[in-house]
Amino acid sequence: MTRLSLTLTPVIIIGVAIILAILNLATPATSALHVSDFVVGLAGKYLCYALLALAVDLVWGFAGILTLGHAAFFALGGYCMGMYLTREIGARGVYANANLPDFMIFIGWKQLPWYWHGFAWFPFAMVMVLVVPAILAAVFGFLAFRSRVSGVYLSIITQALTYALLLAFFRNDMGFGGNNGMTDFKDIIGFPLNRSSTTTALMVISAIFTAGAFLFARWLVGSRYGQVLVAVRDAESRTRFLGYRPEYYKLVVWVLSAVIAGIGGALYVPQVGIINPGEFAPANSIEAVIWVAVGGRGTLSGAILGAVLVNFGKTILTGALPGAWLYALGGLFILVTLFLPKGIVGTFARRTGNDAALPTAHEKQGLAAIDGQTADLAEAGADIEDGEKTA
Amino acid sequence: MSQFFHQPCRWRPAILGLLLAMLAFAPLTPAHAQSAPTSQTAADPYLGLTSRDLDDVVSAVNAISVSGDARARKVLDALGNNELYTWKYPRPDAGLFIHDTDSGAWLNARTGATIAAPPFMQVRRIVASDMVTGAIATAEGVLDLSSPDTATRQKAAEAIFESPAAGTLPIVQHALSHEQNPRVRATLLQAEAADQLALSTTDQTTQLAAVNTIAARGDMAARNELASLSGAPKAVAVAAATAIKHIDFSLKLWSWGETVYYGLSLGSVLLLAAAGLAITFGVMGVINMAHGEMVMIGAYATFVVQQVFRAYAPDLFGASVIVAIPVAFVVAGAIGILIERCLIRFLYGRPLETLLATWGLSLVLQQAVRSGFGAENQNVATPDWMSGFFMVGGLTITLNRLCIIIFAFAVVGGLMAVMRFTPLGLRMRAVTQNRRMAASMGIRTPWIDAMTFGLGSGIAGVAGVALAQIDNVSPNLGQNYIIDSFMVVVFGGVGNLWGTVLAAMTLGIVNKGLEPVAGAVLGKIVVLVLIILFIQRRPRGLFPVKGRAVEA
Structure with a gap:
């Protein structure tokens, strides 16, 4: 079963993407089988969300870090792509200035700020998509994990992080377009964004990246490293006393997860055509957590499923009953945590020997008790050590 | 620069001479105006206005102000408004006309009588240059000094102090001789001192006193x-420099005081928002992301209470805020108990799940309020007794902010009293410290849980009453406070009310202290980053609670 789901998920993702692409490009618009650009765009968007969900699941499902700020990495990746796309507009902007984006001219800047240099070059921008979220994650994670900030405290400071970034990117003098962000993109490496072949290609690329990220994450959590990670999730102090350094295990997965989220953001921006500070909103990060919770925390295919299902529901509901969406989303948070703590995939794949299954509530209590005792011992040990030092 | 300072002095002695000459002949106050003899040469103070020489105009303006003529005010106003005209080429009658631009009428400036419009080509407008408008301001001040209205006299004395001219010294001294109001007297004395300093002939002792x-x-x-003092003897200059240093120091103190006050004001808002959370999160360990919505519900309760007052008892509107406090407490508290019974009690010991479920709840509550009241901001009025301000030294204290500061401390004080002195508080503490032992002693722990959560939510509702006074009452109200509230509680140390108070005030003051340096938004970002860094250093906050209860 494990082996099956390992191959099944990427096959389904890429298969559906290719079918959608063929139905979009190879059938006439009048055909009953034709899939509109709108639907293809939606599919692409969902796949980007799926990448974000994968990233959240990696840290929450496998390392026990409930992140409420992962949208920050998603948005940073998006901003890197947005900067490239903005530079790509070149002289076709409203002010027809090849060297300066419109919004900079609008606020009276004369020169491209230093941190914008290089973004006109696609490969550089793509490297930045990986590097910028990674650096932020590395710095933040290093500080947080080294000082053993964990649990709810960590959740709250991740939220503070994305909130601080939200405020920062709202400022015009940051040089990222302030409130309005960046939009009005024309093309990506020469392909016009408004053409349906580009839309389709971006969707298929998103599918490939999602499948790839899934396989990578699968390999990661199945490896020896991944098993230690799960041990850290379930009994951190105990793992520490077995001689592992939980902070570094967490840090690695945290940075990798940030990079996956950044890739998701970078793919998202050309498909929706805009990036603005709203993407940093703490609510977005928390929404990503609920995708994972719905699909099944600790199951990678669940994260993808959850992201697609919840967003599909959002699209349907906001179209049909605009007022009802927040009720539905809020209700989903409550119902899933109360009645479906393992999510869809987690509930149905329960007896299949899923390798990183979450402990049941009962097991969890046992683990927590063991870990608590270990922590008490650790504290006592530290006290003794301190005493020896002072003596 | 020094040239700039010296320039006015060129014409000051001239005016002074003229004024002193006039004082010899002309009466000072309107009260004496009728009985005064009118000498042909000195009695026409308006003559100078017709001159093309600006110095003459300025002297005339000063002369007019002390002439006691009933028309003085009108003419000066006209001059200031660019409505005063004279013959283009001097004529023996030295005609002065006011052209009222609103009505288009022409008046004889000296008598106020309406006249036929003079031939357009033969008159010119008297231009009020900067120098002249300055003189007009002083002159009008002089006129105001004899006003029967205390506030007008005070303002006039202030105006003379701020732009002293040696010429006004006799006037100030005259006004001093019969001024009764102590505040106006004090200002007049300061104005006199300023004038004395402006007068180069004053002797050194007087100058030092000034x-x-x-x-x-x-x-x-x-x-x-004092800084504009120039050409004074060395002793005076030294005294002035010392005085400036002292003033700078006290001004700096006041501006620090102001920052602290604003910081306390912001801190008390944070404290109110966080006080309830200090109970639900701090004492019970429940991550209630719907806490902000409890604040929002309190604000809406205030709105509803005010609507009821508007409809049924508009005379008692001032009491609406007071009535809203218990109403908000009960409404938010009841909703809190309901939430605890229906949702949170199933999630004890699972903080991350609690976080998600209560976040979902916050979305539902927001949307419910949006459906019920609409998405727009609701109008919550500040009662009269809470609006206004008063001064403490260099500080402006606005009443509504002061009320919120006092209220915040009262709420926290009350909360501490409840925790410490009531049976409920005793049981709450017992349950948090050792649940099983408390249960063995016969305490109904689930009931205490519900009550504690209700208390925390009720406090959040009460905070909503205060925040409704200073923030927009909209369904999003709570969202703006949730991150800040958690920051305060975590920064202060979970489970410690004193820590919460100190953290709220520290964050408030640091935030306001950073604002002038970094700007409001950047200041807030810096504070957030500082807290993030602080939590790295001390993961359990400023005042961590020791013991194994915390580890759970």
Whole structure:
């Protein structure tokens, strides 16, 4: 079963993407089988969300870090792509200035700020998509994990992080377009964004990246490293006393997860055509957590499923009953945590020997008790050590 | 620069001479105007206005102000408004006309009688240059000094102090001789001192006394006055420099005081928002992301109470806020108990799940309020007794902010009293410290859980009453406070009310202290980053609670 789901998920993702692409490009618009650009765009968007969900699941499902700020990495990746796309507009902007984006001219800047240099070059921008979220994650994670900030405290400071970034990117003098962000993109490496072949290609690329990220994450959590990670999730102090350094295990997965989220953001921006500070909103990060919770925390295919299902529901509901969406989303948070703590995939794949299954509530209590005792011992040990030092 | 300062002095002695000459002949106050003899040469103070020489105009303006003529005010106003005309080429009658631009009428400036419009080509407008408008301001001040209205006299004295001219000294001294109001007298004395300093012939002792009088004022105007002092003898200059230093120091103290006050004000808002959370999160360990919505519900309760007052008892509107406090407490508290019974009790010991479920709840509550009241901001009025301000030294204290500061401390004080002195508080503490032992002693722990959560939510509702006074009452109200509230509780140390108080005030003051340096948004970002870094250093906050209860 494990082996099956390992191959099944990427096959389904890429298969559906290719079918959608063929139905979009190879059938006439009048055909009953034709899939509109709108639907293809939606599919692409969902796949980007799926990448974000994968990233959240990696840290929450496998390392026990409930992140409420992962949208920050998603948005940073998006901003890197947005900067490239903005530079790509070149002289076709409203002010027809090849060297300066419109919004900079609008606020009276004369020169491209230093941190914008290089973004006109696609490969550089793509490297930045990986590097910028990674650096932020590395710095933040290093500080947080080294000082053993964990649990709810960590959740709250991740939220503070994305909130601080939200405020920062709202400022015009940051040089990222302030409130309005960046939009009005024309093309990506020469392909016009408004053409349906580009839309389709971006969707298929998103599918490939999602499948790839899934396989990578699968390999990661199945490896020896991944098993230690799960041990850290379930009994951190105990793992520490077995001689592992939980902070570094967490840090690695945290940075990798940030990079996956950044890739998701970078793919998202050309498909929706805009990036603005709203993407940093703490609510977005928390929404990503609920995708994972719905699909099944600790199951990678669940994260993808959850992201697609919840967003599909959002699209349907906001179209049909605009007022009802927040009720539905809020209700989903409550119902899933109360009645479906393992999510869809987690509930149905329960007896299949899923390798990183979450402990049941009962097991969890046992683990927590063991870990608590270990922590008490650790504290006592530290006290003794301190005493020896002072003596 | 020095040239700039010296320039006015060129014409000051001239005016002074003229004024002193006039004082000899002309009466000072309107009260004496009728009985005064009118000498042909000195009696026409308006003559100078017709001159093309600006110095003459300025002298005339000063002369008019002390002439006691009933028309003085009208003419000066006209001059200031660019409505005063004279013959283009001097004529023996030295005609002065006011052209009222609103009505288009022409008046004889000296008598106020309406006249036929003079031939357009033969008159010119008297231009009020900067120098002249300055003189007009002083002159009008002089006129105001004899006003029967205390506030007008005070303002006039202030105006003379701020732009002293040696010429006004006799006027000020005259006004001093019969001024009764102590506040106006004090200002007049300061104005006299300023005038004396402006007068180059004053002897050194008087000048030193004048410097002291001005320095005693201690505000920005006094500092400017002393800083513009030039050409004074060395002793006076030294005294002035010392006085400036003192004033600078006290001004700096006041501005620090102001920052602290604003910080306390912001801190008390944070404290109110966080106080309830200090109970639900701090004492119970429940991550209630719907806490902000409890604040929002309290604000809406205030709105509803005010609507009821508007409809049924508009005379008692001032009491609406007071009535809203228990109403908000009960409404939010009841909703809190309901939430605890229906949702949170199933999630004890699972903080991350609690976080998600209560976040979902916050979305539902927001949307419910949006459906019920609409998405727009609701109008919550500030009662009269809470609006207004008063001054403490250099500080402006607005009443509504002061009320919120007092209220915040009262709420926290009350909360501490409940925790410490009531049976409920005793049981709450017992349950948090050792649940099983408390249960063995016969305490109904689930009931205490519900009550504790209700208390925390009720406090959040009460905070909503206060925040409704200073923030927009909209369904999003709570969202703006949730991150800040958690920051305060975590920063202060979970489970410690004193820590919460100190954290709220520290964050408030640091935030306001950073604002002038970094700007409001950047200041807030810096504070957030500082907290993030602080939590790295001390993961359990400023005042961590020791013991194994915390580890759970």
